[in-house]
Amino acid sequence: MDFGYTIWIFVLPILSFLAIGLLGTRPALTGRSELLRGRVWGWIGTGAVFGSWLLALVTAYRYFFVLGTPDGHRPVVFGAKWVWMRFSEHLSFDMGILLDPISVMMLVVVTTVSFLVHLYSTGYMAGERGYARFFAFLSLFTVSMLGLVVATNIFQMYFFWELVGVSSYLLIGFYYDKPSAVAAAKKAFIVTRFADLGFLIGILILSYYAGTFDFQTLVSAGGPVLGGPAGRSFMGLSVFGWALGLIFMGGAGKSAMFPLHIWLPDAMEGPTPVSALIHAATMVVAGVYLVARLFPLYHEVDGGAILRLVAWTGGITSLIAALIAMTQEDIKRVLAYSTMSQLGYMMLALGVSGLHGHEGLGYMASMFHLFTHAMFKALLFLGAGSVIHAVHSNLMRDMGGLRKYMPVTHLTFLVACLAISGIPPFSGFFSKDEILAAAFERDKLLFVIEYAVAGITAFYMFRIYFGIFWGRERTYAHTPHESPAVMTIPLVVLAILSVLTGLVPFGEYVTADRTPYHGHINWPLALASIAVGVVGILVAKRFYQRPNDLPARAAEMWGRWYKWTRDKFYIDEIYQFVAHKIMFAGIAAPVAWFDRHVVDGFMRGLGWMTETFSLLIADLQSGRVRQYAFVFMGGLIALVLLVLFVTGLLNG
Amino acid sequence: MIDGVGVYDIVAVATIVFFVGVFGFLTRKNLISLLISIELMLNAVVVNFVAFNKYLYPGRLDGYIFSLFVIAVAAAEVALAIALIIALYRLDNSIEADDMDSLQG
Amino acid sequence: MGERLLFYLLAGLMVLFSVLAVSTTRVIRAAVYLLFVMILMAGFYFMMGYNFLAGVQLMVYSGGIAVLIVIAVLLVHHIEHRVERLSAFEYLWKGAVVLAGMVLTLVSLRQFSFRRLEGAEHATVADVGERLLATGRGGYILPFEVISVLLLAVMVAAIVIAKGESENARNHD
Numbered sequence: 001m002d003f004g005y006t007i008w009i010f011v012l013p014i015l016s017f018l019a020i021g022l023l024g025t026r027p028a029l030t031g032r033s034e035l036l037r038g039r040v041w042g043w044i045g046t047g048a049v050f051g052s053w054l055l056a057l058v059t060a061y062r063y064f065f066v067l068g069t070p071d072g073h074r075p076v077v078f079g080a081k082w083v084w085m086r087f088s089e090h091l092s093f094d095m096g097i098l099l100d101p102i103s104v105m106m107l108v109v110v111t112t113v114s115f116l117v118h119l120y121s122t123g124y125m126a127g128e129r130g131y132a133r134f135f136a137f138l139s140l141f142t143v144s145m146l147g148l149v150v151a152t153n154i155f156q157m158y159f160f161w162e163l164v165g166v167s168s169y170l171l172i173g174f175y176y177d178k179p180s181a182v183a184a185a186k187k188a189f190i191v192t193r194f195a196d197l198g199f200l201i202g203i204l205i206l207s208y209y210a211g212t213f214d215f216q217t218l219v220s221a222g223g224p225v226l227g228g229p230a231g232r233s234f235m236g237l238s239v240f241g242w243a244l245g246l247i248f249m250g251g252a253g254k255s256a257m258f259p260l261h262i263w264l265p266d267a268m269e270g271p272t273p274v275s276a277l278i279h280a281a282t283m284v285v286a287g288v289y290l291v292a293r294l295f296p297l298y299h300e301v302d303g304g305a306i307l308r309l310v311a312w313t314g315g316i317t318s319l320i321a322a323l324i325a326m327t328q329e330d331i332k333r334v335l336a337y338s339t340m341s342q343l344g345y346m347m348l349a350l351g352v353s354g355l356h357g358h359e360g361l362g363y364m365a366s367m368f369h370l371f372t373h374a375m376f377k378a379l380l381f382l383g384a385g386s387v388i389h390a391v392h393s394n395l396m397r398d399m400g401g402l403r404k405y406m407p408v409t410h411l412t413f414l415v416a417c418l419a420i421s422g423i424p425p426f427s428g429f430f431s432k433d434e435i436l437a438a439a440f441e442r443d444k445l446l447f448v449i450e451y452a453v454a455g456i457t458a459f460y461m462f463r464i465y466f467g468i469f470w471g472r473e474r475t476y477a478h479t480p481h482e483s484p485a486v487m488t489i490p491l492v493v494l495a496i497l498s499v500l501t502g503l504v505p506f507g508e509y510v511t512a513d514r515t516p517y518h519g520h521i522n523w524p525l526a527l528a529s530i531a532v533g534v535v536g537i538l539v540a541k542r543f544y545q546r547p548n549d550l551p552a553r554a555a556e557m558w559g560r561w562y563k564w565t566r567d568k569f570y571i572d573e574i575y576q577f578v579a580h581k582i583m584f585a586g587i588a589a590p591v592a593w594f595d596r597h598v599v600d601g602f603m604r605g606l607g608w609m610t611e612t613f614s615l616l617i618a619d620l621q622s623g624r625v626r627q628y629a630f631v632f633m634g635g636l637i638a639l640v641l642l643v644l645f646v647t648g649l650l651n652g
Numbered sequence: 653m654i655d656g657v658g659v660y661d662i663v664a665v666a667t668i669v670f671f672v673g674v675f676g677f678l679t680r681k682n683l684i685s686l687l688i689s690i691e692l693m694l695n696a697v698v699v700n701f702v703a704f705n706k707y708l709y710p711g712r713l714d715g716y717i718f719s720l721f722v723i724a725v726a727a728a729e730v731a732l733a734i735a736l737i738i739a740l741y742r743l744d745n746s747i748e749a750d751d752m753d754s755l756q757g
Numbered sequence: 758m759g760e761r762l763l764f765y766l767l768a769g770l771m772v773l774f775s776v777l778a779v780s781t782t783r784v785i786r787a788a789v790y791l792l793f794v795m796i797l798m799a800g801f802y803f804m805m806g807y808n809f810l811a812g813v814q815l816m817v818y819s820g821g822i823a824v825l826i827v828i829a830v831l832l833v834h835h836i837e838h839r840v841e842r843l844s845a846f847e848y849l850w851k852g853a854v855v856l857a858g859m860v861l862t863l864v865s866l867r868q869f870s871f872r873r874l875e876g877a878e879h880a881t882v883a884d885v886g887e888r889l890l891a892t893g894r895g896g897y898i899l900p901f902e903v904i905s906v907l908l909l910a911v912m913v914a915a916i917v918i919a920k921g922e923s924e925n926a927r928n929h930d
Contacts, residue, residue: 625749626686630678630851637858644865654804656761659871662801664863665768669775669794671859676779678851682840684784684830688791691822692775695798698814706805711876713888717897719810720885723817724904728911730822734829735915741833 006059006079006097009052009107010146016048017139024132042122045135049118049142053111063104064509073515076100076216081152090211096152098215101510102292102367106149109374110282112497114142116490117277120382123486124273124389134174134271141167145282149289153213154203154247157290161199161254164283165192171278172270184266191263195253202246209239219296226300241302248291248298248310255287255343258317262572264340268332268394272385275332280339280381281374288346288370295363295512299355311351315446318344320569322456327566330394331384331464335377338420338461341453342373348450349435352442353512360512361519362442365434368506372427375501376419379494383413386487387468390480396464400471405480408488410469412495417465419498421458421533427502429530430521436529437522454529458536466544659707663700670696683737683747687730698722764804771797782839784830792823809882 024041067075081096118138125134144163151157166189173185207213210224217224237245249260256264267279278284291298291310298307318341325337346366353362386409391399403410419426422433432454439447482488507517543551555562564570654662673692680686698719705715741747771794778790795818802811842848892898 626678626681630854633674633678633858634854637854637861640861640865644861654760654764656758657764660866661764661768663866665771667859667862667866668772671855671862672772672775672779674858675852675855678855679843679848680779680840681843682784684826684833685779685787685840688787688826689779691791691818691826692778692794695795695818699798699801702802702805702807702810706807707873708871709874709876710878711874713880713885716807716810716880716885717888720813720889721900721904723813724908727817727822728908730825731915732911732918734825735919737829738832738919747833 003059003062003077003079003097003099005055006099006150009055009059009111010143012048012051012055013045013139013142013146016045017136017143020045020132020139021136024136039122039126039131041132041135042118042125045139046115046118046122048139049111049115052142052146053115056107056111059099060104060108063099064101069516073513074101074509076514078152079150091207091213093155093213094153095156097150098152099150101514102289103150105367105371105510106289107146109371110142110145110149113277113281113374113378114138114145116378116493117273117382120276120385120487120490121271121273123484124385125271128271130174134171137167137170137174138274138277141171141278141283145286148286151215153215154207154218154294155213157293158196158199158203161250161286162196164278164286165189165196165254168192168267168278168283171274172267174271174274175269178269181269184263184269188263188267191260192253195260196250198246199250199253202243202248202250205239205246206243209243215293219294221296226296237302237305240297241306244294244298244301244306245309247294248287248306248313251287251290252313253287254290255284255347256317256340257287257313257344257347258320259571261317261321261340262575265333265336265568268330268336272332272381272388275336276378276381276385279336280377284339284343285346285370285374288343288350288366291347291350292363292367295350295353296355298350299353299512307351307353309351311348311443311446314344314347314349314351315449316344317341318348318453319449322453322460323565324568325460326456326463327562329396331387331396331399331468332381332394334460334464335380335384338380338457339377341457342369342377342420345432345435345450345453346370346373348446349438352438352446356513356515357517360517361434362438363512364507364510364517364519365431365438367510369428369431369435371504371506372419372431372498372501375494376416376426376428376498379412379416379491379498380420382487382491382494383409383416386483386491387413389483389487391476392478396467399468401469401473402480403469406469406482408482408491412488412491413465413469415495415498417461419502420461421537422454422529423533423537424526424530425499425502427498427500429526430502431506433521433526433529434519437525440522440525451529451532455532455536458533459540462537462540463544466540470545472547659703662703662707666696666699666703669693669699681748683740683749686749687733687737691726691730694722694726760804764801767797767800767804782842784834784840785827788823788826788830791826792819795819795823807880809885 020041063077067077077099079097079099081094084093084095086092118135121134121138125131128134141164144160144167147160148157148164151160169185169189172188173182175181210218212218212224220226253260264279264284268275298304298310321337321340321344325334325341328334328337346369349362349366349369351362353366354360386406387399387402388394390402390406393399415426419428422429436447436450436454439450507519511517543554670693673689673696676689676692677686680689701715701719701722705712709715737747774790774793774797778787778794781787781790795814799811799814799819802814888895889897889901
């Protein structure tokens, strides 16, 4: 079966990126024409991604339903594969398109969300300065993300990994005349770069000892990692354990895992559609995807030690993020922390997973949750964007009673909140239930944490829901109105997807060993999780549906704890302290002194010596012919003497 | 062949004249004096040619003919050098060799 | 014996005049001393029996080049012009270097044993002319022609350089 056409999934956004980026940002080309200055660039970008979306859907259909399971499990297909740089006979950088269940699923997720966000942005960004630039970056991001998910080898993945980092940087800093946006862009870039350093070192170690970059070779049971002896070890872990740990560091940076999460809330400075696409649905799941991609290694190497690290990182992240989300005022930040929390769920699910059959429930649940989360979280962000668009503020205290003005946004937002809270039959219920089931079977403590987090999630989501759409009735300077159709259509589509995607029998399609698995709902657990979700919702309803003094009293009662969560557990401050007091003052300053005085001094000394010496001998070139003749003469005599002396002629 | 005079005597005289020319080249400042020194050196070399031809290779004419060529080339060289000296004199109103240092680095 | 004496006389005069040529402060005198040196060299050639070469030396060097230099001196200097001298110190140490080179060369020559290649001598003007115009092996027709062209080119160049820029060309700048 030929999947060669999948290359067009990339080529279309590349073309639109080049077209918009090269032509759309030139005032000379677009300045005169009203048409060109207007929305045409947005429609070009949207059209290209629409094409990719259709192709991705066709690919998914062909892969899952036409190709099926020829020998009991789903095959790995290459849409394209060619050598990019060859180092030796065995080691080369390849580029290609690898199709397996998770990459096909991610293709669908990325193109779906990207297309809807493009469509939404044509309305949301209308009239903004840099409209064409925005769409160029958005297309660039789409290309990079697609390249990441279909990577055939870890190097290609790293390549596109950095490209998504760049596009994320460009889009967070889209309003580059706003200092906070610039600072946020830098923060995101530096923090993820720092994590990527670990990723890169991990790749180098892994590929050095395994002798390959290729995913298929790496994860195969008889491959260099799993087939051979464990190799040398260092501080209790094998080299592969260290490599995987470092690679996970890269994934944790990208997926905003504690303690590398600090960039994600600040990244909300970017335009809201960007937050929906990059910082909720696609890029931030790259870390989860990375772990899933190398899952057999994580599972086997060092008896799963790194996998336990993954699980606990996910669990702690989800708890901390959920606690912080309860008290934030900025709705986008609440959503950002909620994203972190859900990413923690996915990491945890991977961390408690096994490889085969029922053991692999966590892996399946993680991917399932990734899938459903992409839909409802994108919906939440786009809905929030729609609200922000209407009231021109991010802060919850500027909102209230909006359900009358924005019915479509209200309903779709409600669907998303129900989905994330795990209320059946919305999609989040199914995926979250499976994560809880997987955690329950592996680690009771993690299960308890996640169970609590499920309740907290329901609470804070409905807190902002009631805060925005119910709560205090207020009068607005401009009467809010429903967003235009290009913005509401994506909301409706995503809402429908948020309802329906939960009904997909996901285990049929995506499992750790690519063998279909027939899952069933663990009803006692499911009822328990529904119960905690409902409790969360009811508490939020009691607190926020009508204006009352309960929130203030609760805040007072929990005093210190309230302040701690509101100030995000002071993690930013800890970073600040470490960076300023320890790294800058303790390490960087002495090194800078050494550089300035010793290294520079040495170089300056060299320069000074050269200069002095050349000034000294500059007089030799006087331009005076007689002097030259004299030197020539003297040199000739000296040479003849030397020759005579050496040949012995002088002595007869 | 000059009776009682060997090739060494002639070549020694030529050497002395040559080095006198070198000395002149090193110590004179005037361009024309330099030219005179060069002519001295050139003449000394021609004497060598002739003497070697006469004493060492009497059956051949190459040294003879070479000295003819050297004389011809020297004539050309002097003509050109004097033309240059006159042109420089017009330019600078000086023919001191040490003034001609515009090629200094 | 007479020839030997004559040779040493010529050699002594030649060295004397060459030293004078490079040490006199009057350029015009230096040119005349050079003329003397050249004439003495022609004397050498006569003594060696190369009459034609001696004639050429007299005509070209003494008659042409020396006169050319004298005219150049007259063009750029007053006839009584004296060149300034260098310091005694500079004379001394440059002289020392030159002397060292000279002694070195003389010593080397002394130690070198010249070998004579016997052969019947035929150096008449007719022989020289035939060799110069011979085209076969050992013939000098090609250098002869090259030198003719060189002389022509030098004539043209000397005229152009000494003439300087024309008024026309100057106006174009």
